[in-house]
Amino acid sequence: MEKFSVLMSVYAREQSTYLEEALRSVFEQTVPPSEVVLVKDGPLTTELETVIASFAERYKSLKIVALAKNMGLGNALNVGLSACTYRLVARMDSDDLSLPNRFETQLKAFEKDLEVSVVGGWISEFENNPKQIISYRKVPEFDCEIKHFFLSKCPVNHMTVMFRKEDILKVGGYQHFYLLEDYWLWTRMINEGCKFYNIQNILVNVRGGAAMAARRGGWKYVKSEIKLQWQIWKMGLIGVYAFSRNIFVRFSIHMMPSSLRCFFYKKVLR
Structure with missing residues (x-):
């Protein structure tokens, strides 16, 4: 299968145990990534640094990009994207859990459709225990359905996507937009006529619930x-x-x- 990068960002207020679980879910895939680009968005805690050092020692494919100060998610992802080697890039949040066959499933979707720019999927959500799912977010499958859904709601689950790097860069990459960097990115891509596809299965288990809504x-x-x-x-x-x-x-x-x-x-x- 085609080589690909995984793009992640972490900042000081995140929990080290969550980052460890997230990284483990990325590396322990049926098709593991060719590289993982992890952006340290400003100085981190000792606990986070310890987790990162442990994975860097075990996995030579982990590439660290350190920012001197916190720049916010959109800016951090832009810096990380420029460091990604491969034309296919998968996004991953630092506190979520990718299902073991996530990347394999997405790579097959890109092999099947050479015109698609973004491949996402469904998410399940939990609060404390990943085995106790409290809700799901299911999004439409095909491009025309996705763009109709866009008229009222965000049509893609950002933490699930794999995309063609060149298509993201073509619309200006990630841009700062308070808590809506992803929605703004999909807006610009839809405006440029990019093609979307959502796999009709759970790809990522997400920490959600009341805290996220709050x-x-x-x-x-x-x-x-x-x-x-x-x-x-x-x-x-x-x-x-x-x-x-x-x-x-x-x-x-x-x-x-x-x-x-x-x-x-x-x-x-x-």
Whole structure:
């Protein structure tokens, strides 16, 4: 199968045990990556550094990119992307768990369709125990369905994707967009006519639940959502009705108390 890179980023506030589990799930694949590019987004804790050193000793394919200061996810991923050797790149978050056949399944999808730019898939979510799944996020399979889904919701699970590096760079790569770097990337790729595909199976087990929904609230997040919807409307990808509906729904949910937001976030925005 074709060689590929895995792109990850980690920063000081993340837990070392989560990073260890995430890295293990990346290396212990039915088709392991040709290289793993791990961006250290600013100075890290001793515990995180210990985990990274342990994996670097065991796996020579682990490439470390160290940033002098924290630059934020979008900027860190851009730096990491430039360090990726291969034309296919898989994204991986530093606290999630890839299923053992994830990369093999995605590589087969790229072999089957030479025109596809991004291959994602479904996620399962857990809070404390990876074996106790609390929810799923399933996204449409085919390009036309994905682009219709995009009119109201993010159509791709970022932590699951494998993509063609050249197509990402063609639209300007990752760009800073508060908590919405991925949604903004898919927007620009859809605007350029790139082709998407979502595997109709779970690829990644994600740490989600109430804590994730709680972070998706407050005025700063609402402003970011409004800014993104405004950009989508200006590009002509949605009409006035969809723009107004999306703003109303997002404003209402993101400004709710955390206890209510968790429920409506899963039911409406996921």
